[in-house]
Amino acid sequence: MSASSDKPVQLHTSPHLHQPLTVEKIMRHVVYAMLPMCAWSVYQFGLSVLMLLIVCTAVCIGTEHLICRWSGKPSTVNDWSAAITGILLALILPPGFPIWMAVVSAVFGVAVGKMFWGGLGFNVMNPALVGRAFAQAAFTVPMTTWVPSMAPGRFTQFIPSTWTPPLMVPRPIAEWLDQIAVDGFTGATPLALMKYNQESTETLALLTGTITGSAGETSALLILLGGLYLIVRKMMDWRITVSILGSAFILSGIFYWVDPTIYPSPFFTLFTGGLMLGAVFMATDMVGSPETAKGAWVYGILIGVLTVIIRLFGGLNEGVMYAILLGNAASPLISKMTQPRKYGALKKREAKA
Amino acid sequence: MLSDLQHSLLNGGSFAHGIHPPDNKHYTAGKPITRFPFPPELTLLLSQHFGKPSKPLVRPGQEVVRGEPIAEADGFMSVPLHAPATGVIRKIDWAPTQKGPRVPAIYLTVTPGDSQEILYGAQRDIDQLSPKEILQAIQDTGLVGLGGAAFPTHVKMSPPPEHTVDTILINGCECEPYLTTDHRLMLEQPEALVRGTQILMRAMGAQRGVIGTEDNKRDAAEAIKRVLPSDGSVTVKVVPTKYPQGAEKMLAKALVGREIPSGQYPSSVGLGVFNVATTNQIGTLLPMQRGVIERVVTVTGPGVDKPGNYLVALGTPLRFILQRLGYHGSAKYLIMGGPMMGDTVSSLDVPITKGCGGILVPRPEDIDNLAPRRTYPCINCGKCVEACPMFLNPAVLGKLAVKRQHEEMLEYNLLDCFECGCCSYVCPSSIPLVQYFRVSKAMNRELKAAAK
Numbered sequence: 001m002s003a004s005s006d007k008p009v010q011l012h013t014s015p016h017l018h019q020p021l022t023v024e025k026i027m028r029h030v031v032y033a034m035l036p037m038c039a040w041s042v043y044q045f046g047l048s049v050l051m052l053l054i055v056c057t058a059v060c061i062g063t064e065h066l067i068c069r070w071s072g073k074p075s076t077v078n079d080w081s082a083a084i085t086g087i088l089l090a091l092i093l094p095p096g097f098p099i100w101m102a103v104v105s106a107v108f109g110v111a112v113g114k115m116f117w118g119g120l121g122f123n124v125m126n127p128a129l130v131g132r133a134f135a136q137a138a139f140t141v142p143m144t145t146w147v148p149s150m151a152p153g154r155f156t157q158f159i160p161s162t163w164t165p166p167l168m169v170p171r172p173i174a175e176w177l178d179q180i181a182v183d184g185f186t187g188a189t190p191l192a193l194m195k196y197n198q199e200s201t202e203t204l205a206l207l208t209g210t211i212t213g214s215a216g217e218t219s220a221l222l223i224l225l226g227g228l229y230l231i232v233r234k235m236m237d238w239r240i241t242v243s244i245l246g247s248a249f250i251l252s253g254i255f256y257w258v259d260p261t262i263y264p265s266p267f268f269t270l271f272t273g274g275l276m277l278g279a280v281f282m283a284t285d286m287v288g289s290p291e292t293a294k295g296a297w298v299y300g301i302l303i304g305v306l307t308v309i310i311r312l313f314g315g316l317n318e319g320v321m322y323a324i325l326l327g328n329a330a331s332p333l334i335s336k337m338t339q340p341r342k343y344g345a346l347k348k349r350e351a352k353a
Numbered sequence: 354m355l356s357d358l359q360h361s362l363l364n365g366g367s368f369a370h371g372i373h374p375p376d377n378k379h380y381t382a383g384k385p386i387t388r389f390p391f392p393p394e395l396t397l398l399l400s401q402h403f404g405k406p407s408k409p410l411v412r413p414g415q416e417v418v419r420g421e422p423i424a425e426a427d428g429f430m431s432v433p434l435h436a437p438a439t440g441v442i443r444k445i446d447w448a449p450t451q452k453g454p455r456v457p458a459i460y461l462t463v464t465p466g467d468s469q470e471i472l473y474g475a476q477r478d479i480d481q482l483s484p485k486e487i488l489q490a491i492q493d494t495g496l497v498g499l500g501g502a503a504f505p506t507h508v509k510m511s512p513p514p515e516h517t518v519d520t521i522l523i524n525g526c527e528c529e530p531y532l533t534t535d536h537r538l539m540l541e542q543p544e545a546l547v548r549g550t551q552i553l554m555r556a557m558g559a560q561r562g563v564i565g566t567e568d569n570k571r572d573a574a575e576a577i578k579r580v581l582p583s584d585g586s587v588t589v590k591v592v593p594t595k596y597p598q599g600a601e602k603m604l605a606k607a608l609v610g611r612e613i614p615s616g617q618y619p620s621s622v623g624l625g626v627f628n629v630a631t632t633n634q635i636g637t638l639l640p641m642q643r644g645v646i647e648r649v650v651t652v653t654g655p656g657v658d659k660p661g662n663y664l665v666a667l668g669t670p671l672r673f674i675l676q677r678l679g680y681h682g683s684a685k686y687l688i689m690g691g692p693m694m695g696d697t698v699s700s701l702d703v704p705i706t707k708g709c710g711g712i713l714v715p716r717p718e719d720i721d722n723l724a725p726r727r728t729y730p731c732i733n734c735g736k737c738v739e740a741c742p743m744f745l746n747p748a749v750l751g752k753l754a755v756k757r758q759h760e761e762m763l764e765y766n767l768l769d770c771f772e773c774g775c776c777s778y779v780c781p782s783s784i785p786l787v788q789y790f791r792v793s794k795a796m797n798r799e800l801k802a803a804a805k
Binding site (some may be wrong): 011120288296341342 | 701
């Protein structure tokens with residue numbers, strides 16, 4: 001279409017009004033909502049996480065741009081969705097994750113998780129989670145190697161494993177750990193401590209994020225703030241977050257009530273691992289979630305329940321990622337089964353209206 | 354069926370879903386209705402209504418008097434047409450319309466300097482008429498739904514014999530942004546409105562009349578309350594402002610909590626629904642045995658110098674109205690009707706018809722906000738699902754439309770869509786959903802015709 005001012009008369013169909021919210025705006029505000037989290041994780045883990053954030057974001061945007069170009073389509077990177085994928089991916093990788101592995105995961109996530117389906121709006125699963133699932137399968141050891149937070153010198157030096165040469169196994173970090181001498185660091189996340197040692201962590205530490213874990217999963221408080229911002233601006237479906245957190249809380253509460261010596265408290269479930277990040281920023285990804293209100297509840301509860309079941313009975317100590325991916329996969333079916341009842345629908349099908 | 358109390362508890366006295374666009378009624382809400390001058394020539398479309406076009410009763414060169422019938426109804430599904438001014442018939446020829454296609458019209462040259470007194474008609478006592486005679490009298494006025502649908506009023510008043518109508522709903526919601534014609538009519542002529550309501554109730558055998566309006570027009574509600582009949586048969590109900598409250602089905606839900614079944618008339622749940630402007634005209638014209646020759650039109654928008662509510666003779670061309678009122682720019686983007694369901698017009702020769710209640714004139718700098726924006730793929734946000742007052746799923750319908758699966762769209766209740774525009778309004782991807790649905794409906798009509 002040529003510039004509207006050159007045309008003598010413009011004919012368009014109604015409605016002629018549009019609300020100001022656009023996809024580009026929604027995506028941009030999601031990025032804004034994640035910035036405090038990013039800042040906190042950089043403060044917590046230092047240069048390595050900063051590098052991870054920059055590289056993941058740049059690679060995601062670049063991959064999308066290149067694939068658009070190769071397929072002869074206009075580039076779609078200015079809708080900000082690739083940036084979201086990059087930031088999310090960086091936030092769900094361990095802080096000392098080798099950069100070359102992050103690059104591979106980011107390319108995989110965007111290419112296979114998003115662009116192969118047709119780009120934004122057509123992908124079935126959350127591309128950041130697809131990237132992480134790939135990393136989990138391909139780079140199992142680095143994906144479970146954790147570093148202490150608030151390490152001294154984190155703003156002047158990288159975690160040694162960050163700059164692993166491409167196609168090499170990560171450099172061992174034991175020496176570095178001795179050097180920075182953090183007392184009592186076991187290299188295990190609160191969830192792993194719980195699963196394998198039945199050792200709980202204080203809720204306050206979980207809430208504020210002075211624990212170890214993936215860069216972005218540590219401070220539940222900042223995640224919730226970001227989510228609240230999006231809910232207030234009507235850019236996020238609160239039903240999904242509420243139903244995931246609610247169902248996970250209730251289900252783990254039941255287990256805790258049955259036997260508090262084996263099972264963690266529901267608060268622990270809520271604030272550990274990626275549950276908060278997943279419930280606020282990943283499961284709510286509009287593309288992979290049902291568009292009906294009823295469907296959102298079903299989808300959220302499914303993810304909440306799956307998370308708890310994987311955590312308590314699965315081989316892994318963390319289950320949010322697979323729970324959301326499964327939820328994404330089930331989403332079209334959930335949508336189909338929760339279509340709204342149209343106004344004036346007849347109770348009984350009459351032979352002839 | 355819900356009781357009134359349950360209904361107001363569940364829905365806050367309104368219907369579910371819908372949207373809240375900025376109403377922008379401040380341009381004209383405070384402007385009293387004033388008469389607009391006659392143009393040198395009127396273009397009277399023979400098809401200003403839904404149904405068969407009227408049959409002309411006049412020949413070129415014939416002189417006609419204001420109020421005189423110049424075309425007659427062609428069957429039941431049609432209405433007559435009256436001369437809006439004293440003058441001479443110049444020709445019967447094609448004319449451009451609001452919707453686009455050209456239709457035959459009577460061109461009437463207005464006699465300059467004439468007093469333009471209505472000489473036709475005579476007083477009569479409505480109370481002496483039987484319901485059947487009222488129906489005939491209403492067809493004789495040429496009345497159609499003045500809210501925009503332009504469906505012949507007497508047809509609407511003739512429900513299938515198996516339906517009993519107990520309540521008449523008068524639609525004073527005027528939920529379209531910018532428009533204020535119904536608001537002014539309720540405020541300035543509440544007596545005619547109440548009289549019209551009573552005539553409708555008598556003709557359809559209803560015991561109750563409810564005049565519904567939105568809470569941005571409380572002054573109008575107060576004005577009506579002052580002239581309500583003492584027997585309590587007619588009441589006023591103020592509901593929260595929301596679009597598209599003025600749609601028949603939404604209004605039924607909002608005012609009396611009844612849901613009109615899919616594909617059925619309001620009479621199937623005992624309702625008759627009429628617009629304020631229509632009812633006002635029934636109350637005004639019927640006792641005088643006159644025909645519809647003029648209507649109130651809101652001329653509004655930032656692009657017009659003298660916005661207001663004007664009583665305009667039918668057939669007045671847009672060009673004349675805009676030139677008299679003054680407008681900025683070149684009228685490249687001109688909307689007849691409201692911004693949610695109105696049409697952009699291609700020519701300033703398009704005349705005012707019975708169904709046209711508004712002319713919206715944007716400034717040149719507003720056009721970029723009105724014109725279609727860049728579209729993104731559907732991101733499944735579900736905002737359209739939450740907006741659709743018919744509880745359809747525009748997201749799925751839109752995706753099927755893109756894939757040209759028009760027949761499959763019927764399973765997702767495509768035909769229940771009445772094109773209110775809520776889904777297109779809220780869509781952050783700016784997908785022209787309503788436009789898709791119009792095309793798909795047309796495709797289905799063609800497929801159905803081909804199958805026969």
